[in-house]
Amino acid sequence: MDYDQILELLKKFRDQRGWTKFHNLKDLAISTNLEASEVLEIFQWRDANKPLNATEKKHLQDELADTMIYLIYMFDKLGVDPGDAIKEKVQYNQSRHWPKIDQK
Numbered sequence: 237m238d239y240d241q242i243l244e245l246l247k248k249f250r251d252q253r254g255w256t257k258f259h260n261l262k263d264l265a266i267s268t269n270l271e272a273s274e275v276l277e278i279f280q281w282r283d284a285n286k287p288l289n290a291t292e293k294k295h296l297q298d299e300l301a302d303t304m305i306y307l308i309y310m311f312d313k314l315g316v317d318p319g320d321a322i323k324e325k326v327q328y329n330q331s332r333h334w335p336k337i338d339q340k
């Protein structure tokens with residue numbers, strides 16, 4: 237599934253439920269962080285060397301998707317393509333952190 241298909245799926249899900257009115261940047265930012273906290277909760281008090289079992293992997297997958305869904309709604313609200321934003325940020329990071337690589 238490419239990004240345009242994902243965005244269409246998410247917008248359809250949101251619009252079918254009349255949730256567009258709740259999707260302002262502030263509330264989307266809060267929701268993004270709440271979902272990211274659910275990712276953290278999976279690892280709270282857990283031995284970092286203990287592998288995840290199948291159920292825990294599925295739980296992590298679901299919470300990562302929840303987090304990404306809100307990020308996608310935020311990028312859409314900004315009118316920014318996430319791929320462009322990531323590319324731009326990586327180029328900036330490469331120019332800033334050792335070893336510095338000029339991408340021009």
Ligand SMILES: [Mg+2]
Pocket residue numbers: 271274298299302
């Ligand atoms: Mg969740």
